[in-house]
Amino acid sequence: MEKLIYNARILTMNQRMETIEKGYIRIDKGKITEIGRMEELGEREEHCAGVAYDLEGMWVMPGFVNTHTHVPMTMLRGYADDLPLHTWLTKYIFPAEAKLVTPENVRLASRLAFLEMIKSGTTCFNDMYFFEDVIAEEAKRAGLRGVMNESVIDFPTASFRTVKEGFERVEKLIRQWEGDHSIHPSVCVHAPYTCSQKTLQEAKKLADKYSTLLQIHLAETRKEVEDITLEKGMSPAEYLYTIGLLDRNVIAAHCVWLNEKEVELLAKTGTAVGHCPKSNLKLASGIADTDTYIKAGITVGLGTDGTASNNALDMVEEMRFAALLAKVVHYNPEAVNARTALRMATIEGARALGLGDITGSLEKGKRADLLVVHAEATNMVPVYDVYSAIVYAMNSKNVRSSMVEGEWIMRDRVVLHVNKEEAVEGVNRIAAKIRMKNSDKR
Ligand SMILES: CSC[C@H]1O[C@@H](n2cnc3c(O)ncnc32)[C@H](O)[C@@H]1O
Numbered sequence: 495m496e497k498l499i500y501n502a503r504i505l506t507m508n509q510r511m512e513t514i515e516k517g518y519i520r521i522d523k524g525k526i527t528e529i530g531r532m533e534e535l536g537e538r539e540e541h542c543a544g545v546a547y548d549l550e551g552m553w554v555m556p557g558f559v560n561t562h563t564h565v566p567m568t569m570l571r572g573y574a575d576d577l578p579l580h581t582w583l584t585k586y587i588f589p590a591e592a593k594l595v596t597p598e599n600v601r602l603a604s605r606l607a608f609l610e611m612i613k614s615g616t617t618c619f620n621d622m623y624f625f626e627d628v629i630a631e632e633a634k635r636a637g638l639r640g641v642m643n644e645s646v647i648d649f650p651t652a653s654f655r656t657v658k659e660g661f662e663r664v665e666k667l668i669r670q671w672e673g674d675h676s677i678h679p680s681v682c683v684h685a686p687y688t689c690s691q692k693t694l695q696e697a698k699k700l701a702d703k704y705s706t707l708l709q710i711h712l713a714e715t716r717k718e719v720e721d722i723t724l725e726k727g728m729s730p731a732e733y734l735y736t737i738g739l740l741d742r743n744v745i746a747a748h749c750v751w752l753n754e755k756e757v758e759l760l761a762k763t764g765t766a767v768g769h770c771p772k773s774n775l776k777l778a779s780g781i782a783d784t785d786t787y788i789k790a791g792i793t794v795g796l797g798t799d800g801t802a803s804n805n806a807l808d809m810v811e812e813m814r815f816a817a818l819l820a821k822v823v824h825y826n827p828e829a830v831n832a833r834t835a836l837r838m839a840t841i842e843g844a845r846a847l848g849l850g851d852i853t854g855s856l857e858k859g860k861r862a863d864l865l866v867v868h869a870e871a872t873n874m875v876p877v878y879d880v881y882s883a884i885v886y887a888m889n890s891k892n893v894r895s896s897m898v899e900g901e902w903i904m905r906d907r908v909v910l911h912v913n914k915e916e917a918v919e920g921v922n923r924i925a926a927k928i929r930m931k932n933s934d935k936r
Pocket residue numbers: 564579583587588591622623624645646647684685711714773799800803
């Protein structure tokens with residue numbers, strides 16, 4: 495059914511960063527069919543074949559694109575905090591996942607994640623986990639757009655015993671969702687320190703075969719750089735370049751520790767970065783120098799990482815952290831200004847995922863993935879600059895409604911297709927079992 499949104503201030507986030515003071519968007523079959531000023535609409539609002547929404551006092555902007563997360567890790571939120579990555583991962587998270595990751599738990603934990611994501615304005619996410627078939631089903635039900643990465647790693651996991659089996663699962667998922675508008679399966683390998691050269695190259699071949707994205711964790715910690723340099727005689731990104739892994743269809747999460755040469759390699763190959771500022775801070779991994787990356791021509795999006803290392807899925811927070819942190823890297827307040835930060839959270843994120851023609855900005859022909867923001871909320875007043883208000887003053891509660899593929903997924907803070915009580919109760923049940931098992935061991 496056609497929808498018409500009118501009387502809103504519209505932030506298009508298009509190439510020219512156009513805003514429309516009082517504008518309208520016409521939506522049909524999931525797509526933006528018209529976008530313009532109210533004067534251009536004239537009396538035509540009466541000629542909407544479906545429903546018209548008067549959004550006086552609201553801003554309409556593209557939904558946030560979370561370029562790196564592990565959706566079902568909501569079940570491990572707060573399970574192991576205040577640890578460095580290596581200890582956190584090998585002593586706590588991998589062992590817990592070996593017992594906890596079942597299709598049923600993944601389903602429940604995904605529902606909780608989707609509630610939190612929708613409430614804080616995410617409309618599109620790039621996931622990396624196990625049982626992505628289940629996560630994809632739940633994302634579809636919630637109404638979200640998702641890039642789904644069944645992730646391959648060189649040890650047996652709950653969802654596959656061998657790397658071969660892992661890649662078979664990836665291919666199955668790709669075929670299963672072929673032609674779907676909002677579920678985008680892709681290929682993923684965990685990291686250069688958990689996957690052999692053979693696994694990494696096989697993944698790249700598969701991503702190229704199906705024209706999908708390839709996702710990997712890269713240069714997250716100083717330890718990773720030291721270990722890979724010792725083993726391969728070169729730093730992690732240089733190693734990936736040497737074996738043919740860096741490319742236009744690749745997104746590397748984190749990239750905290752890139753040297754000058756590696757920055758050039760990423761820029762030259764068109765490899766994108768998924769910057770996760772909060773997770774990098776909490777695990778004390780470091781601060782990625784995104785200002786330098788962007789100036790070098792690298793596409794940089796933002797990600798939350800999972801809730802066991804963040805511990806939230808809130809892109810509004812992530813965007814603010816990204817802007818603030820970039821400034822202290824070079825003691826330069828102009829680094830990553832509000833416009834750049836909002837671009838990273840929307841259109842640059844979409845471009846990093848290879849979805850730049852589909853989502854991330856509000857333009858004719860693109861899919862209608864958008865947010866309705868309450869601009870008159872007290873924490874947003876006064877407004878001298880819309881980008882400043884969104885990046886430095888807004889909080890997630892200011893997001894009132896959201897839409898993906900032209901369908902509302904939240905209206906007036908009510909998430910339409912995820913049952914809150916069920917999701918909360920489900921994850922609390924999982925946590926109770928973990929607590930019981932851990933107290934048995936003592
Ligand atoms: C192979 S599925 C994804 C795998 O990654 C783990 N993980 C979560 N956060 C991080 C991180 O910051 N660096 C490296 N690995 C991470 C997650 O627990 C899954 O096992």
